[in-house]
Amino acid sequence: MSDKIIVNRLAGSIGAEIIGADVKNEHHWPIIRKAFIDFSVISIREQNITPDDHLTFAKRWGEINVNRFFNSLESYPNIAIVLKEADQTAAIGEDWHTDHSYDTKPAMCSILHAIDLPPYGGDTCFSSQYAAYDALSNKMKKMLDGQYAWHSSRHAFGETAKSDAQHKTGNFKNANKATQDALHPVVITHPLSGKKALYVNSGFTSHIKGLAAWESDSILSGLKQFIASTPRLTCRVSWEPNTLTFWDNRCTQHHAVWDYWPDTRSGERVSILGSERPAA
Ligand code: SIN
Numbered sequence: 411m412s413d414k415i416i417v418n419r420l421a422g423s424i425g426a427e428i429i430g431a432d433v434k435n436e437h438h439w440p441i442i443r444k445a446f447i448d449f450s451v452i453s454i455r456e457q458n459i460t461p462d463d464h465l466t467f468a469k470r471w472g473e474i475n476v477n478r479f480f481n482s483l484e485s486y487p488n489i490a491i492v493l494k495e496a497d498q499t500a501a502i503g504e505d506w507h508t509d510h511s512y513d514t515k516p517a518m519c520s521i522l523h524a525i526d527l528p529p530y531g532g533d534t535c536f537s538s539q540y541a542a543y544d545a546l547s548n549k550m551k552k553m554l555d556g557q558y559a560w561h562s563s564r565h566a567f568g569e570t571a572k573s574d575a576q577h578k579t580g581n582f583k584n585a586n587k588a589t590q591d592a593l594h595p596v597v598i599t600h601p602l603s604g605k606k607a608l609y610v611n612s613g614f615t616s617h618i619k620g621l622a623a624w625e626s627d628s629i630l631s632g633l634k635q636f637i638a639s640t641p642r643l644t645c646r647v648s649w650e651p652n653t654l655t656f657w658d659n660r661c662t663q664h665h666a667v668w669d670y671w672p673d674t675r676s677g678e679r680v681s682i683l684g685s686e687r688p689a690a
Contacts, residue, residue, distance in 0.1 A: 413431075413435075415441050416428070416430055417441070417445050417452075420453075420645040420647070421645035421646075423541040423642060423643050424538035424541065424645045425449055425453075425536055427453040428441075428442065429456075433459065433463065433467040433654060434459065434467070442656070446656060450540070450657065451647065451657040451658070452657075453653050453655045453656075454653070455653055456650075457652050458652050461483060461489055461678065464523055464654075464678060464680055465486070467521065468521050471518075471519060471682050472518060472684070473683045474680060475510060476488055477490040477510075477681060478588075479563070479567040479583060480492070480581065480679070481580075481581055490680070490681070491678060491679075492666075492676065494670075494674060495674050496673070498581075501668035502581060503534075505665060506611055506637050507612060507665075508614070508659050508662070511659070512592055512614045514592045515684050515686070515687055516684055517681035518659060518685070519656060519659055519660075520656075520657055520659060520679055522677045522678070523654050524651060524652060524653045526676040527649050528674065530670060531669035531670035532649060532666075532670045532673075533647060534646070534666050535645070535646050536644060536645050536647065537644045537665075538643050538662060539662060540600075540661050542633075543597060545636075551597070554597050555596075557595070557597075558618070559593070559594060559595075559609075559610050559615050559619060559626075559630070560591055560592070560617050561591070561592050561593075561615050562590070562591045563590045563591075563614065564588050564590075564591070565616070566614065568588030595609060595688060595689065596608070596609060597690060598660065598688040598689060599689060600660050600661050601660075601689075608633065608637075609660070610634070611634070611637075615634075618630065
């Protein structure tokens, strides 16, 4: 194989960009897989692909997880549209979150293809949850290891959220299906790397099982604050036309930066079902 594929790290804790790869070429998949395991978030540049190519690449990693709440691409119910338009007052993903953690079997990874980009801004920040766990004190690790937390979709996508700015965008559907609550370990062991990762997020984690509300709130808000305020855990993906970013939801969180109003940004996202539940 003579193709020259370059993998450039984006930051110390997480992230790489890949230049020269073609997701339609299965000979490139081992390099892509290795970079995905090593860096948790990979931005593969210059992927001029169709929705069918996107799905073929996604299916190589596992079964597709159909998002119940995002609008989908016409004729492609498996491809969710991530859209921000000028008249919206809230943007999808503008808080730190892990996709689908409210599911019993959450999406193990997501693959977002940039379609329309604003003239500036619109980056996505990713945070390594391996690095987040490693940075905790031994006493805190000991306290969190073995704990379980509830994750919910109700407050984000459900009937009670219908008056929120996000719902008024018209980008969400099926509020009546937002009934998922899932219990996951607060610290999980990644099935591929064998490393431990923190698995709570601002978007969907509601409380730690077995603790009083004030106890759970103080621990979760401390952890969420830590994630939101620690740049050394992060990398920042700057999108280019046809960038395809592939991230591992089991060991990352992300935050879409909305700094380009009134310009539009859109992308097509495919999520892949995990083969197993997150385990301690
Ligand atoms: C998402 O939260 O999945 C969307 C990320 C992005 O728009 O960059």
